[in-house]
Amino acid sequence: MFIINCPYCGERDQSEFSCGGEAHIVRPKQPTELSDDEWAEYLFMRKNIKGVQFERWNHAHGCRKWFNMVRDTSNDKIHAVYKMGEKPPVI
Amino acid sequence: MTKYRISKTKFVDQTKTVSFTFDGKLYHGYEGDTLASALLSNGIHLVGRSFKYHRPRGIMSCGSEEPNAICQINDNTNLTEPNVRATEIELYEGLKASSQNCWPSLNFDVGGINNFISPFIPAGFYYKTFMWPKSFWKKVYEPLIRMSAGLGKSPTVPDPDIYDHKHEHCDVLVIGGGISGIISAKIAAKNNLKTILIDDKNVLGGSTIYQNNKNFLIDNKKSSEWLLNEISELEKIDNLTIKTRTSLAAYHSYNYLLAKENISDHLPLNKKNDSIRQRLWKIRSNKVIVATGAIERPLVFNNNDRPGIILANSVKKYLDFYGVSSGLKNIIFTNNDSAYETALSLFEKGISVKIIDIRKKSTSNIVKNAEELGIQIFWNSTVVNTIGYRKVNSVEIMDLSEDGSNVTGNIKKIECDCLAISGGWTPMVHMHTQSGGKLDFREIDQVFVPNEKNENQINVGSCNGDFELEEIIKNTNNKIKKFLNVNETDFDKLSVLGSKEFEKKNIWLLPNTISEGKTKSFIDFQNDSTAKDIKLALREGFKSIEHVKRYTTTGMATDQGKLSNMHALGIIADTAGVKMGALGTTTFRPPFTPLTFGALVGRNVGKFFEVIRKTPIHEWHIKHNAKFENVGQWKRAWYYPLNDENLHEAVQRESKAARDSAGILDASTLGKIDIQGTDASEFLNRVYTNAWSKLGIGKCRYGLMLNEDGMVYDDGVTTRLGENHYLMTTTTGGAANVLSKLEDYLQTEWPELDVYLTSVTDHYSTASICGPNSKKILKKLFPDKDFSDEAFPHMSYQSAKIDNAECRIMRISFTGELSYEINIESKYGKSLWESCIIAGEEYKITPYGTETMHLLRAEKGFIIVGQDTDGTMTPIDLQMDWIVSKKKYDFIGKRSLYRSDTIREDRKQLVGLLTDNPNEILEEGAQIVSELGKKPVEMIGHVTSSYFSPNLNKSIALAVVKGGKKMKGQKLFVPMESKNINVTVSDFIFLDKENKRINA
């Protein structure tokens, strides 16, 4: 059970949050221009890293804001949290 | 005093007798006893039968690692509890305990026959044997396994006890109240840190609290005296909370821990009253100090499982703590010095003791002490056999060969009534590994010790691999000073006298003259796996410790292999010729010891188990005899039986009334999302498959929402209330998820859109009136309103007032009938509903529930998302091409609608099904085939909705069938258990295809 530092609310228990999977996957601006393979790449392909991973999290039982988090999946150390649209930190 | 209660101690109050029964027989013990110590004081060792071979088993330890003494507590069906360790339960007046896994009785056990056929029950026996013949499964194997397997009996009625949960926050949590835990807690608390010390026993002090041996002095006092004084000082410190009878169950990341406190388990039956039984503490601590100690290892030799064979340190605890001698003629069998403490305790009390040591010598103080006292020691020897069926009565020993791999010389037989064994110590690293920590292997004494990487967690004492008194005190003090940033402590200049062990030797599987196949050298006592099983698994090709563990079931019992894992690893390493450290260990998972379900659920039982949502009209439904169904957390009126109607009869009547005159439905549970902002129209364009820009103000439109993968996600009608203002409705079950999904897209993909979302599901109550007479009823409710088709057409909205309360009326239909939905602020919901009922009286307005609603929409071929769809249906599969905009450049899921997979023609598609016999109703979920008698049977689809339609006077069904779109008129079959039902594929709109009724 992590303690997550919501960029809007501060430190809260993990039970208030939900994880939305890998971060920084941008929805293609022109999906119709994409081949099946390219669309499948966006739609289905996700990394599942043992180590430092960039993730989307939602403060579902709090401010309901989405934000990004850098977490090491091997030891659950959270390296950074930052707002949507902000540049990912270099870890 | 009984024969075995040989002395008084300060931990057991011999003035307070406690009566209890074991297997129906009355016994006595004292306050302060555990069930195990009380049994031993009565000379009882045999307490159970082993799991697989049903061998007699006795008490083996004094703590949570106990594999054998596992009892069923109490016999009232509601208070009974299986799998309770006799070594952990405190004795109380009226306790009823019985042995488990024995049939018909402990002393005569039919399953014991497994012991004699055991050569035929090797590792993986279950996997290998019960494979064939197939017909044996139901009648022979399964009943056999069920009868002989399993531990204990579950209660048969609900648990009457109260359980509690509580959150706690602190600076420092110390787990374990032994000497190192006490030193740690004192340093932390004295340095102004809010500290909690927990220990699973009722008395603090671990094994030091009864250490009276003169070879171990602290500050020139007996260790026990010194520690007792420390504890009394500890109790005076304000910012320290001590919780005894509290065992740590789980250690999660970020120092979040669960601990279970026993509150009334130890009280006499008549004093438990309504007290809370157990409390689960949810602790978040800044820093955690793990001081959980070590577990003594058994030794693995032939017949090492007989009653009377006990871990050496447990023999000492029973003697020095409880005043109970496990035997009167003791033999100690050891590979290390610690068991000599047990020998000295026995000797001091005048009890006969001999020692067998696998080492050639030991030059430590304590061994010298034993030798000086004249205690007989057999050096360089091993036990090769034990004798005695219900209790050990003698052992056979032999000399070890030079390298220890074999035995030499003659067999010597020595009589005994207790064999105390010690194979060294295993640090309890469970907490460290549960929290994600890794381990290092220490070659010299073959132990895994914590590899500390977490700056907020530390391990001290023997769980850190410090076994000798001096190093425990010194290392604990130094580590804690650094950990808590403290300069000076009370323990800096403490003088400590101990006994240093110089000679170390370990043999994981002791040698024997007889071949391995004929010995019974147990490793996992609870699951009955032997050294032979481990070796067999290796021969059969298993290499990974995790696989060997599962194949042999070693370490898989309720004790999670606390005593067995290390020996299993050691034997694997020896056999495979690899280093133990390279093998790694198996994973320790929470809980450390089994938790009751009660402690886990706490107060969240019965009506507190889950939130129940009721509509404002709920009370009316109850008054009118409604039966309810659960839709998500909502209670929805399902049907309203009159007199003694059943579901079918009520639904037939309700649906007929709705089509013939008027029906009314409580639609308050539908999800409602208020959407505002200058980009609201654009937003709807992107989330729905159809176009929204041109929807006029005051108009309604049905929308279908997809996932990005093109599959139908939700549907509902959205109304344009103003230029930049919409009200979206969602399915009842999907409301929360739809809101989350919309928020996700708004915040992450389209932050440039000016759109605001508000969930208003609970704000409005909805009465939906349908049927040919609905317009007349509305006219009575709102006399000033023009309800003509010109002024108020289908798919439009108007506001109106009823007694000054604002209403939103939508003319929309989910039944195919002329229909109005009246939305009003929730607080007026019931009153509006009652007004509708009064206004509709002359038209016999009939309240109908969700079942009738489902039937009415099925007659019209309207889908229900989640019933006719399952996350694999595109709008095209549902034959809803009409709602997918060809003009819009993009919307969620659009690109996926022409992926190679989604354009396949043989996808499952929505069709109607008519049974050849119009009175036969299909079962929802039934499989559909196109050919009978073909093997293997090819399932081409399944029934999703099925009803008997009173309006059509025949059975109708919706189904999804591979390539169904092109199968209209084709005959298919629905095979059921007793018959095959013949069906014909039809249009899925069964009634009023021309939509005449909505304008009737």
Ligand SMILES: [Zn+2]
């Ligand atoms: Zn927040």
